[in-house]
Amino acid sequence: MTGLHERHLAVSPEWLALYYRHPLELTHGEGRHVWDADGNRYLDFFGGILTTMTAHALPEVTKAVAEQAGRIIHSSTLYLNRPMVEMAERIATLSGIPDARVFFTTSGTEANDTALLLATAYRRSNQILAMRNSYHGRSFSTVSITGNQAWSPTSLSPLQTLYVHGGVRSRGPYAELSDERFIQACVADLEDLLGHTRRPAALIAEPVQGVGGFTSPPDGLFAAFREVLDRHGVLWISDEVQTGWGRTGDHFWGWQAHAEHGPPDVLTFAKGIGNGMSVGGVVARAEVMNCLDANSISTFGGSPITMAASLANLSYLLEHDLQGNARRVGGLLIERLRGVTAASPAVREVRGRGLMIGIELVKPGTDEADPEAAAAVLEAARAGGLLLGKGGGHDTSVLRIAPPLTLTVAEAEEGAAILADALHAAG
Template identity: 60%
Template sequence: MADETLLERHRAVLPAWMALYYDEPIEIVRGSGRHVTDADGRTYLDFFAGILTNAVGYDIAEISDAIRRQVDTGILHTSTLYLIREQVRLAERIAELSGIPDAKVFFTTSGTEANEAALLFTTQARRSHQVLALRNSYHGRAFATMAITGNRGWSASSLSPINVSYVHGGYRYRSPFRELDDAAYIRACTEDLRDVIETATAGDVACMIVEPVQGVGGFAMPPDGLFGAFKAVLDEYGIPLISDEVQTGWGRTGEHFWGIQAHGVVPDVMTFAKGLGNGLSIGGVVARGDLIDSVSANSISTFGGNPLSAAGARATLEYVLDHDLQANAAKQGGQLLAALHEAAERHAIVGDVRGKGLMLGIELVEPGTTRPSPRAATAVLEAAKAAGLLVGKGGLHGNVIRLAPPMTLTDGETEEGLRMLLTAIEHADGELNR
């Protein structure tokens, strides 16, 4: 039972547009491994990880110890006016892992701020406010990042400091090119990109920003190789490519450390956040040094890369690498994906199953159609909670179940989560087919 007093207080002082999951919202008060416990003492297997943020799980000794060591110094914050050893060490590691030549790193406190910074660097370097983005995309809730968000459900304002042109490609299930095979789909979307540059822009475009897997958009993704084809066109015009790795970074897709690597290309800029801090607030940009250094005025991020967040983030990153969590994401995600494809054959409400590694989406539809079914997604969400499993929800129509467990997920937890999830889908399928 939800704490009605806390719920009433929440609704009284927090924005009406800050949605809460479930008919009876829960307060999560403790966590261990891949499990969380609510204020009523009920424990859940977490398959959403704080919207992919608790990437390594809960109460991980190596990360907690790194945070405690920094707390014990008494220094939680200094300023970028002073040297911050942990910030430098973390930046060196990320620059090395990025594969971007002569890379530099700028730290922020969130993915939104990271994408805002990437827009600043590229628009300043190119002296242009024209930006190319994908339909169904999401890049943040600040003024410029809302402007490049191609998802009406998350774009709260039509006002914009950016001149945006949208391109096909990221969301294949409802694309006009959906019937094409991979090669033809890539050709069609690449031709669309070139046409948009030639007809809808003045040519001097500042950048193109893409999500390798569209997170808020319902874990939608194009065929591998699309963004490599895009990059070839962008290079003809000197347009930098930004890969928004806020949700796809740190090995979550299983097959690669960065989501964009599936497309055989190194971008000019990558943005990151979420999983790097395993719950601590940190984000940033890693990019060609000339792009980051194009800013001629003073600029800082007061809390970006502070000693506490940098120490926790570096411990998280080393834990991911030392324990090869990328390989585990590939293994556990492969098992989940195979079982979900089988379930799709049995249940009329499952329109599409997609994703990579531990980043999987289940698009739900009205039985016997391709019409989005938000009610089916809500039914699965509630039934999964009742069974003891937390999952996410997203997509333009709110009809996609999103699965993104911590990357430390075990074989047993994969099987346990699957049982609960498949039971929830069966329950929802029965409800909609009455």
Template identity: 55%
Template sequence: MSDDLLARHRAVLPSWMPIYYPDDPIEIVSGSGRRVVDQHGRSYLDFFGGVLTNMIGYDVPEIREAVERQLATGVVHTSTLYLIRRQVELAEKIARVSGIPDARVFFTNSGSEANEAALLMAANLRRSNQILAIRNSYHGRTLATMGVTGHRSWSASSLNPFSVSWLHSGDRVRGLLASLSDSDHIDAAVEDLREVLATQTAGDVAALIAEPIQGVGGFVHAPDGTLGALKKVLDAHGILLISDEVQTGWGRTGEHFWGYQAHGVTPDLLTFAKGIGNGFALAGVVGRAEVIDAVPAISFSTFGGNPISTAAGNAVLDYVLDHDLQANAARTGAILLDGLRAAQPDYRILAEVRGRGLMIGLEFVHPGTTEPDAASTVRVFDECRRNGLLVGKGGLYNNVLRMGPPLTLTEDEAREGLQILVNAIATADAEAVTL
């Protein structure tokens, strides 16, 4: 890099902060639509969107103009001790689209904070520090959210303010439930929940926190209806359901506006972040008034829901609804998913193509096995970059390519990205060694 930005980065930032392409990292210096440009002037089609955050893409006039109008007032911050018009407007819209009756909204800065707040609310209402969580999950980097994260790579501390009991994930490649049919999987998940409640808890559990599709875990998800079946058991015990929609919300899955809607269930609390700000720091919790109002002391978020971020959030949500981006996610996601699934039998290393809409995961294994192949994953990852496509990585064993393109992706861009992906997989597959 011309000014040795990588060396400067390493000199002042933590060693535990990963950076993609460590030998030749990218500095993104400009963007437009679904494409970004690096420090060398190289253009890329972006299929990761700042970790599913640049949901509408780059340089969107409606969002820029909304933020500029707020900046022109001279008011960037007031705190929630004063009325914030844009915050109230956005809360009204989110309450309306949440599907939760008598909803209230609390804004934060990040998904970690949103999940932390939801856990606080559930624990206060239920007067319990017992939480159910899912293996292979990720809920944030704060102490409490790390404590309910079932993914060792992201668990930096064993200290935990909650007593956590773990349920099986929806992994269909490996694990105890992997070989079951959808109906048998749901039945087994329900029995697992009943047994966990009977053997691992003191009875008065506060909540189950679950991602409808596990993000960092590699876009793993249980069969449709699983959360609904679990909720019947939860309701019988008075246990709340927190749906972590930080990555699955706002129509990304194509079939539904929220991930929870695939399960025939309505959560007590729903957390959101990432895409709603399209790069501006904006997140929060929406839930039933009884649950949201369970906090027994004064609390607020200094920067959560500030005038700038909520001006952006209003513009983002309006854009999503006005342009029916949910339908576009279904349409362009089908091009990618159908194309990848059609190609899958040709490649020994590609164990599973999974996801919904524009939330797509590719799991790579050593040929002829279910053993995770992180090296082939990196090879596909690097080959995509070499040919002008940015994707992400994840999964419990770091062997999953994760893709969450902007919801404005065009059909031509989907086909362009598909061709790069298939070519990259073919290259890695030809080089893979059978164990």
């Protein structure tokens, strides 16, 4: 155990998770690579939990941060803030939500917490619909709507939460149905649920479940849900903390795979837009955003320095078509991973879209999740110079792959080869 690890354990909560038997201290990064305190170099396929979205030490972002830091770092929302207004204008336009208003926070948890505050105040109901296997943050309100037991440490809640089918395509009672019949069954489940409850405030859903193991429904499910929700006066909150900004390749936002009935009422974002800076936020149509009848501020949300970073990062992403790169390189990577895992009896499924890919591991010859195998592959991949994530609703048995969106074809091939060796070594 390293001295830093011992010091960490002496002052940190026991529930603060660390990867690896011998945890890493990352000291610097460049592009898609990071280095640890011992000088080892790694290809980063997790980006600080999908947060280093563009690249490590991206010159455009570091320059913007340095220049802003030389002027003023902080002012709070009590004063006009030019970078915040400029960023809000861009996000309002990109969101697709008409007459949009934007509120900035410092994290995805805080963004989802704010969305729940808005929805419950607007509908005057503390009842929330959420998806099974979902994850929405670690605040008191967001753990209470999280449908993944491993990440929800308390049953106490300010909200009444009801869970809906549909977030996991290949497990559960509807797994064997065709996509069309799967959607029909999930819609029937939603209709039945709404027939047995008081009026909920909102449905909150991740278009692709992140912590849940990069699972997703067939395209069109949330459009079909939206038709039902509108009829019952229930808002739709799209949690885009992990799916936003083009990561899924085919779309800029995850909700756009379900766009038949237009954008959500509320959209939340965070993680990648700051490329490592603490940025989150909520977009909602003005009627919903303005429903609160009390004053509020944000001390740190939308700070000049985080907004400067986000503006530079968003500009780089759009100017270099990183959504297109996620589609092209991500498509190649997922096919390569399916090829190298095809003969492995421990791999149940390789799934995902763009640069958001999950590999679900099971005990060979069964459908039983195998978290020990996932941990072993994580270790073996590290030894080979590759950093991965893990998650899943079945005891963290899914390897999560989400590199920076500037990933090259050569790096995708390199990562797939290392992962193939890791699966062999761990198996």
